[in-house]
Each structure stands twice: as structure tokens, then as C-alpha cells.
Amino acid sequence: MKNELCFGLIGAGRIGPVHAETLAWRVPQARLVAIADLKQPAAQAVASRCNIPKIVSSGAEIIADPAIDAVAICSPTDTHADLIVAAAKAGKHIFCEKPISLSLKEIDRALAAVESAGVKLQVGFNRRFDSNFLRVRQAVVSGEIGTPNLFHIVSRDPFPPPLAYLRPSGGIFLDMMVHDFDMARFLMGDEVEEVFAAGAVMVDPGFARENDFDTAVVLLRFRGGALGTIDNSRKSTFGYDQRVEILGSKGKIASENRYPNQVIVSGERSVYSDLPYNFFMQRYTDSFTAEIQAFTEAVLEDKPIAVTGADSRMPVVMALAAGKSSDEHRPVRISEISA
Numbered sequence: 001m002k003n004e005l006c007f008g009l010i011g012a013g014r015i016g017p018v019h020a021e022t023l024a025w026r027v028p029q030a031r032l033v034a035i036a037d038l039k040q041p042a043a044q045a046v047a048s049r050c051n052i053p054k055i056v057s058s059g060a061e062i063i064a065d066p067a068i069d070a071v072a073i074c075s076p077t078d079t080h081a082d083l084i085v086a087a088a089k090a091g092k093h094i095f096c097e098k099p100i101s102l103s104l105k106e107i108d109r110a111l112a113a114v115e116s117a118g119v120k121l122q123v124g125f126n127r128r129f130d131s132n133f134l135r136v137r138q139a140v141v142s143g144e145i146g147t148p149n150l151f152h153i154v155s156r157d158p159f160p161p162p163l164a165y166l167r168p169s170g171g172i173f174l175d176m177m178v179h180d181f182d183m184a185r186f187l188m189g190d191e192v193e194e195v196f197a198a199g200a201v202m203v204d205p206g207f208a209r210e211n212d213f214d215t216a217v218v219l220l221r222f223r224g225g226a227l228g229t230i231d232n233s234r235k236s237t238f239g240y241d242q243r244v245e246i247l248g249s250k251g252k253i254a255s256e257n258r259y260p261n262q263v264i265v266s267g268e269r270s271v272y273s274d275l276p277y278n279f280f281m282q283r284y285t286d287s288f289t290a291e292i293q294a295f296t297e298a299v300l301e302d303k304p305i306a307v308t309g310a311d312s313r314m315p316v317v318m319a320l321a322a323g324k325s326s327d328e329h330r331p332v333r334i335s336e337i338s339a
């Protein structure tokens, strides 16, 4: 059995450097041997920081490299499906950022290529590996809080991405809330059968010009009868706001924000703490490490992947249902969405 997995990474934008650091510094069985970006200075900067020996400009060069066992796809969403298909055909294992595609047909094409090549694919739903959210799931699965009746997620970014990022991203439901749709299934251990979504532009009028929202709320109806809400904002002035609460028949479980320190300052007029972690790069470092560790082990030890093909597809179905719901101002059943 091989005891080391050689990775090539594609895309050195916001998330690429996070995974590059994880591969280079935090997962002992992983070795990052090459990085690609259309923008060479971006790739060069990450390569020098993480000691990556080879810099190229295209994903194709990573996929063609015989020294590479696995690719980490961190380029924009509209490039994922083609890169997955090409990597699978070349026999490479694949870690791909979420979502695989904005189109279910494209997702199915990518999943079929992976299946027929017999390689492993894991999609970057990193929040499944967060220790707080794992504890919330355990409380539901074990019956510790009884039958879950109400589910709430608050998921707000500290500031919006550049407007140029938005168009290939698919908009707030497919790009941002897709993580929360995944969490809804994962934490509740149940499928959603209906969504009712509303969006607004409250942060930056540029979102309206991109035909997108920067603020959104979705009401979920689960198959088991429970109700849920997800609220997203592209701007939270106090940092990355990532909270979950589930109310069950025997109690509730809640996960609060994470902080760089636990200090509380008490003064003459108020008691306060410092701000939470500012964004995903800091807040989810542990879960990014755990997901890459799990993927690496699954490949090296030929174990099942923690995030299945269905897990990578269903949040996109839910996001498409949310988009339809907000367009048509009505609840949309998941069964209305087909490829």
C-alpha cells in the first residue's frame, strides 16, 4: 500500500491557498507537487509560500502529470465538471470544491465519468468535518435531544466576494447557501421535500446588476415533518457568523460562533469579548484539514468517501428549488426539480 498521495492543485484564488497550506503543512500523508493557475503570479505566490516545486498555467498540465495521483480542483465552479471528467479519464483521484456544477446534467456527466474510471471523488462540503457540527449531528442521530422539530442555520459572510466572482458562482443559493443545504441534510439526517425562498439586495446594488441577491432566507419542510430556516447575508460587520440550533422533543442543541480567544473583558459599563473568526479561511481551518485528511486516507486505504455522489448532488437540487421558489414567489417541492 502506498503511504503518500501526490497532489496537484488547480486554482490559486481564495480557497486554493487554504487547501495548498493544508496539503503542504497539515496532512502528513499528502505531498503537494504542482499548482496551476491562469494567473501565474497567483500560483507563484502560493508555490513560494508552500514550497511547491512545479508551477503551470492549466489544469490540463496537472492532469497529464504522471507524478500526480490526485487533483484538488479549486478553480471557479464553471470549470469543475470538465476538469473532473478529464481527471477521471486520466485515472486521477479528485477532490473538488463545491459545487460540482450549476447544472444537474453536468453533475451527472461528472459523476458518471468518476464511476466508470473507478477513481474516488470528494466534494468540498467541509462543514461536515467541523467538530461543533459533528457534535450536533451526534445529538440528533443518538436521540439525545429527542425528535428534531425545528432547525435553524445562520450563515453570514463578513464581506461580499468581488462582483466578478458572482457570475460563474451561480448566485447566493448555489454558491453560498449550498453549504447550508448540505448541513440541513447532514445535521437532521433527513431529506428536505419543499423549500420556500426569498432574496433581497441590501448590501451592494452591484448584486442586482448581476441578477443575484446578497441577503436570503429559506424555509425548509423536511420529509419527517420538521421545519427549518436558513438565513444568509453577504455582509456581517462583526465577522463570520456561523450558527446552528436544533430544537428537539427532549431538548435543544446549539453551536455558536468560534473565536480566536475565549477572553471576556469586564469594565465599569459593559462586559465584552473580541470578535469571532473573520472568515472561512480562519473559522474552518480544522474542518478543511479534516476533509483533506479523510480524502487522503480514503484513497490510500481504499475506504469509502465521506461525501457521496448523492451528497454532492442534492444540495444543488435544493439550491435550484430555492432559485425557482424566489423567482415564482411560491413554495417549490424538491420533486419539481429534474435534470
Ligand SMILES: NC(=O)c1ccc[n+]([C@@H]2O[C@H](COP(=O)([O-])OP(=O)(O)OC[C@H]3O[C@@H](n4cnc5c(N)ncnc54)[C@H](O)[C@@H]3O)[C@@H](O)[C@H]2O)c1
Pocket (backbone or CB within 6 Å): 010, 011, 012, 013, 014, 015, 016, 036, 037, 038, 039, 042, 057, 058, 059, 074, 075, 076, 077, 079, 097, 098, 099, 124, 125, 126, 165, 175, 280
Ligand atoms: N468550501 C468553501 O468554504 C469554499 C470557499 C470559497 C470558495 N469555494 C469554492 O471554490 C471555488 C473557487 O472559489 P474562489 O473563491 O477561490 O475563486 P477565485 O475566483 O478567488 O479563484 C479562482 C482561481 O482559479 C483561477 N482559474 C480560473 N480558471 C482556471 C483554469 N481553467 N485553470 C486554472 N486556474 C483557473 C483564477 O485565475 C483564480 O485565481 C468555487 O467553486 C467556490 O464555490 C469553496
